[in-house]
Amino acid sequence: MKALVVEDNVNLAKSIATALKEAAFSIDVAEDGKKALHMLEQGGYDLLVLDLGLPELDGISLLRKLRHRQNTIPVLIISARDSLDQRIHGLEVGADDYLCKPFSLEEVTARARALVRRAKHFGGETLRCGRLEFLPDAMELRLDGKPMSLHRRELEVMEYLLINQNRLVNKDQIIDRLSTADESVSYAAVETYISRIRKKIGYDFGLKTVRGLGYYLDSRSLESIDLEHRGQGYE
Secondary structure: OEEEEEOOOHHHHHHHHHHHHHOOOEEEEEOOHHHHHHHHHOOOOOEEEEEOOOOOOOHHHHHHHHHHOOOOOOEEEEEOOOOHHHHHHHHHHOOOEEEEOOOOHHHHHHHHHHHHHHHHOOOOOOEEEOOEEEEOOOOEEEEOOEEEOOOHHHHHHHHHHHHOOOOOEOHHHHHHHHOOOOOOOOHHHHHHHHHHHHHHHOOOOOEEEEOOOEEEEOOOHHHHOOHHHOOOOEO
16 A cells, blocks of 8 residues: 655654554655645555645645546545634545544544545455455455465565456556655566565466566466465465
8 A cells, every 4th residue: 555645744744654654554755735746646646645734736726636637546634724614625625534633643544544445445454366365454465364474565566466456567567556755666676576475375376477568466376276385475
Protein backbone atom coordinates (compact mmCIF):
# COMPACT_ATOMS: atom_id res chain seq x y z
CA MET A 1 0.00 0.00 0.00
CA LYS A 2 1.36 3.40 -0.95
CA ALA A 3 0.19 6.75 0.42
CA LEU A 4 0.97 10.41 -0.21
CA VAL A 5 0.85 12.68 2.84
CA VAL A 6 0.35 16.35 1.92
CA GLU A 7 1.02 18.55 4.94
CA ASP A 8 3.09 21.74 5.26
CA ASN A 9 3.73 21.25 8.99
CA VAL A 10 6.97 19.29 8.80
CA ASN A 11 6.73 17.73 12.26
CA LEU A 12 3.12 16.67 11.80
CA ALA A 13 3.89 15.25 8.35
CA LYS A 14 6.74 13.19 9.82
CA SER A 15 4.50 11.89 12.62
CA ILE A 16 1.76 10.83 10.22
CA ALA A 17 4.28 9.26 7.85
CA THR A 18 5.87 7.28 10.69
CA ALA A 19 2.51 6.01 11.92
CA LEU A 20 1.45 4.91 8.44
CA LYS A 21 4.80 3.23 7.79
CA GLU A 22 4.28 1.20 10.95
CA ALA A 23 0.91 0.18 9.47
CA ALA A 24 2.67 -1.23 6.38
CA PHE A 25 2.25 1.78 4.06
CA SER A 26 4.99 3.06 1.79
CA ILE A 27 4.98 6.85 2.19
CA ASP A 28 5.81 9.94 0.19
CA VAL A 29 5.42 13.44 1.64
CA ALA A 30 4.67 16.74 -0.13
CA GLU A 31 4.75 20.15 1.56
CA ASP A 32 2.60 22.07 -0.94
CA GLY A 33 -0.32 21.48 -3.26
CA LYS A 34 1.49 21.96 -6.58
CA LYS A 35 4.16 19.42 -5.75
CA ALA A 36 1.50 17.00 -4.55
CA LEU A 37 -0.51 17.36 -7.75
CA HIS A 38 2.57 16.60 -9.83
CA MET A 39 3.33 13.50 -7.76
CA LEU A 40 -0.27 12.28 -8.01
CA GLU A 41 -0.18 12.66 -11.78
CA GLN A 42 2.57 10.05 -11.86
CA GLY A 43 0.13 7.56 -10.31
CA GLY A 44 0.86 4.58 -8.09
CA TYR A 45 -0.78 5.80 -4.87
CA ASP A 46 -3.50 3.99 -2.93
CA LEU A 47 -4.33 6.86 -0.57
CA LEU A 48 -4.02 10.64 -0.25
CA VAL A 49 -3.84 12.18 3.22
CA LEU A 50 -4.56 15.84 2.57
CA ASP A 51 -4.30 18.99 4.66
CA LEU A 52 -6.40 21.92 3.44
CA GLY A 53 -4.24 24.90 4.42
CA LEU A 54 -1.42 24.39 1.92
CA PRO A 55 0.90 26.84 0.15
CA GLU A 56 0.97 27.13 -3.67
CA LEU A 57 -2.30 25.22 -4.14
CA ASP A 58 -4.75 24.74 -1.28
CA GLY A 59 -6.22 21.35 -0.43
CA ILE A 60 -9.73 22.00 -1.74
CA SER A 61 -8.39 23.23 -5.10
CA LEU A 62 -6.12 20.21 -5.32
CA LEU A 63 -9.03 17.89 -4.59
CA ARG A 64 -11.21 19.61 -7.20
CA LYS A 65 -8.50 19.16 -9.83
CA LEU A 66 -8.11 15.47 -8.99
CA ARG A 67 -11.82 14.72 -9.25
CA HIS A 68 -12.16 16.82 -12.40
CA ARG A 69 -9.48 14.61 -13.95
CA GLN A 70 -11.42 11.49 -12.91
CA ASN A 71 -8.78 10.51 -10.34
CA THR A 72 -10.61 8.29 -7.85
CA ILE A 73 -7.85 7.88 -5.27
CA PRO A 74 -9.26 7.64 -1.70
CA VAL A 75 -8.76 10.98 0.07
CA LEU A 76 -8.58 11.51 3.83
CA ILE A 77 -8.71 15.22 4.70
CA ILE A 78 -6.93 16.26 7.90
CA SER A 79 -7.68 19.84 8.85
CA ALA A 80 -8.04 22.36 11.65
CA ARG A 81 -11.17 23.62 9.87
CA ASP A 82 -13.64 21.83 12.08
CA SER A 83 -16.98 23.52 11.45
CA LEU A 84 -19.82 21.35 10.13
CA ASP A 85 -20.10 23.43 6.95
CA GLN A 86 -16.40 23.02 6.21
CA ARG A 87 -16.54 19.27 6.75
CA ILE A 88 -19.57 18.93 4.51
CA HIS A 89 -17.89 21.06 1.86
CA GLY A 90 -14.78 18.86 1.89
CA LEU A 91 -16.84 15.72 1.44
CA GLU A 92 -18.96 17.28 -1.30
CA VAL A 93 -15.87 18.33 -3.25
CA GLY A 94 -14.72 14.72 -3.28
CA ALA A 95 -13.05 13.65 -0.04
CA ASP A 96 -13.84 10.16 1.26
CA ASP A 97 -13.30 11.00 4.93
CA TYR A 98 -12.60 14.08 7.05
CA LEU A 99 -10.61 14.15 10.27
CA CYS A 100 -10.34 17.30 12.38
CA LYS A 101 -7.18 18.40 14.18
CA PRO A 102 -6.12 17.56 16.79
CA PHE A 103 -6.42 13.82 16.22
CA SER A 104 -4.72 10.64 17.33
CA LEU A 105 -2.30 8.92 14.98
CA GLU A 106 -4.09 5.65 15.73
CA GLU A 107 -7.28 7.11 14.25
CA VAL A 108 -5.44 8.31 11.15
CA THR A 109 -4.08 4.80 10.66
CA ALA A 110 -7.45 3.13 11.21
CA ARG A 111 -9.24 5.42 8.77
CA ALA A 112 -6.45 5.08 6.20
CA ARG A 113 -6.68 1.29 6.30
CA ALA A 114 -10.46 1.38 6.00
CA LEU A 115 -10.37 3.68 2.97
CA VAL A 116 -7.81 1.54 1.15
CA ARG A 117 -9.69 -1.68 1.90
CA ARG A 118 -12.90 -0.19 0.59
CA ALA A 119 -11.26 1.17 -2.55
CA LYS A 120 -9.47 -2.07 -3.36
CA HIS A 121 -12.48 -4.22 -2.56
CA PHE A 122 -10.39 -6.37 -0.28
CA GLY A 123 -13.50 -7.87 1.29
CA GLY A 124 -12.02 -7.72 4.77
CA GLU A 125 -8.32 -7.76 5.44
CA THR A 126 -7.29 -10.73 3.28
CA LEU A 127 -6.37 -11.07 -0.40
CA ARG A 128 -6.81 -14.62 -1.70
CA CYS A 129 -5.58 -16.43 -4.78
CA GLY A 130 -5.87 -20.18 -4.79
CA ARG A 131 -4.13 -21.44 -1.65
CA LEU A 132 -2.30 -18.18 -1.01
CA GLU A 133 -3.57 -15.57 1.45
CA PHE A 134 -2.17 -12.11 2.04
CA LEU A 135 -3.09 -10.05 5.13
CA PRO A 136 -2.41 -6.38 4.19
CA ASP A 137 -2.64 -4.99 7.71
CA ALA A 138 -0.19 -7.55 9.09
CA MET A 139 1.88 -7.66 5.87
CA GLU A 140 1.87 -11.46 6.04
CA LEU A 141 1.69 -14.04 3.25
CA ARG A 142 0.29 -17.48 4.02
CA LEU A 143 0.26 -20.69 2.03
CA ASP A 144 -2.31 -23.24 3.21
CA GLY A 145 -2.74 -21.12 6.33
CA LYS A 146 0.96 -21.16 7.28
CA PRO A 147 2.98 -17.89 7.30
CA MET A 148 5.83 -17.57 4.82
CA SER A 149 9.13 -15.92 5.71
CA LEU A 150 9.39 -13.06 3.19
CA HIS A 151 11.12 -9.71 3.57
CA ARG A 152 9.19 -6.44 3.34
CA ARG A 153 9.94 -5.76 -0.32
CA GLU A 154 9.09 -9.32 -1.30
CA LEU A 155 5.78 -8.98 0.53
CA GLU A 156 5.05 -5.71 -1.27
CA VAL A 157 5.67 -7.42 -4.62
CA MET A 158 3.35 -10.28 -3.67
CA GLU A 159 0.64 -7.86 -2.54
CA TYR A 160 0.75 -6.11 -5.91
CA LEU A 161 0.70 -9.39 -7.84
CA LEU A 162 -2.23 -10.66 -5.78
CA ILE A 163 -4.20 -7.47 -6.40
CA ASN A 164 -3.53 -7.96 -10.12
CA GLN A 165 -3.79 -11.76 -10.20
CA ASN A 166 -4.19 -13.23 -13.69
CA ARG A 167 -3.15 -9.87 -15.18
CA LEU A 168 0.28 -9.13 -16.61
CA VAL A 169 2.29 -6.46 -14.75
CA ASN A 170 5.60 -5.14 -16.01
CA LYS A 171 8.71 -4.12 -14.09
CA ASP A 172 7.94 -0.42 -14.44
CA GLN A 173 4.59 -0.92 -12.69
CA ILE A 174 6.24 -2.84 -9.86
CA ILE A 175 8.96 -0.19 -9.53
CA ASP A 176 6.34 2.56 -9.40
CA ARG A 177 4.47 0.62 -6.74
CA LEU A 178 7.52 0.12 -4.53
CA SER A 179 9.45 3.36 -5.02
CA THR A 180 9.04 6.41 -2.84
CA ALA A 181 10.58 9.87 -3.04
CA ASP A 182 13.29 8.73 -0.63
CA GLU A 183 13.87 5.19 -1.90
CA SER A 184 14.01 4.09 -5.52
CA VAL A 185 13.85 0.53 -6.84
CA SER A 186 15.82 -0.76 -9.84
CA TYR A 187 14.99 -3.34 -12.52
CA ALA A 188 17.67 -5.61 -11.05
CA ALA A 189 16.06 -5.33 -7.61
CA VAL A 190 12.68 -6.41 -9.00
CA GLU A 191 14.30 -9.45 -10.61
CA THR A 192 15.98 -10.27 -7.29
CA TYR A 193 12.69 -10.03 -5.37
CA ILE A 194 10.95 -12.32 -7.85
CA SER A 195 13.81 -14.83 -7.66
CA ARG A 196 13.77 -14.83 -3.84
CA ILE A 197 10.00 -15.28 -3.75
CA ARG A 198 10.24 -18.31 -6.03
CA LYS A 199 13.01 -19.88 -3.93
CA LYS A 200 11.13 -19.38 -0.67
CA ILE A 201 7.67 -20.48 -1.76
CA GLY A 202 8.45 -22.83 -4.62
CA TYR A 203 8.96 -22.49 -8.34
CA ASP A 204 5.58 -23.93 -9.32
CA PHE A 205 3.32 -21.87 -7.09
CA GLY A 206 1.87 -19.79 -9.93
CA LEU A 207 4.22 -16.84 -10.51
CA LYS A 208 4.76 -16.72 -14.27
CA THR A 209 7.32 -14.76 -16.27
CA VAL A 210 6.53 -13.50 -19.77
CA ARG A 211 9.96 -12.80 -21.19
CA GLY A 212 10.46 -9.15 -22.06
CA LEU A 213 6.99 -8.18 -20.79
CA GLY A 214 6.63 -8.89 -17.09
CA TYR A 215 5.02 -11.20 -14.55
CA TYR A 216 1.63 -12.47 -13.54
CA LEU A 217 0.20 -14.61 -10.77
CA ASP A 218 -1.78 -17.48 -12.29
CA SER A 219 -4.51 -18.50 -9.85
CA ARG A 220 -5.17 -21.72 -11.75
CA SER A 221 -1.64 -22.98 -11.07
CA LEU A 222 -2.09 -22.40 -7.36
CA GLU A 223 -4.78 -25.08 -7.17
CA SER A 224 -2.20 -27.81 -7.84
CA ILE A 225 0.84 -26.83 -5.79
CA ASP A 226 2.95 -29.85 -4.83
CA LEU A 227 3.31 -29.35 -1.10
CA GLU A 228 6.48 -31.47 -1.01
CA HIS A 229 8.27 -29.20 -3.49
CA ARG A 230 7.28 -25.68 -2.53
CA GLY A 231 10.54 -24.77 -0.79
CA GLN A 232 11.48 -23.88 2.75
CA GLY A 233 9.47 -20.72 3.10
CA TYR A 234 7.88 -21.31 6.46
CA GLU A 235 8.95 -19.40 9.49
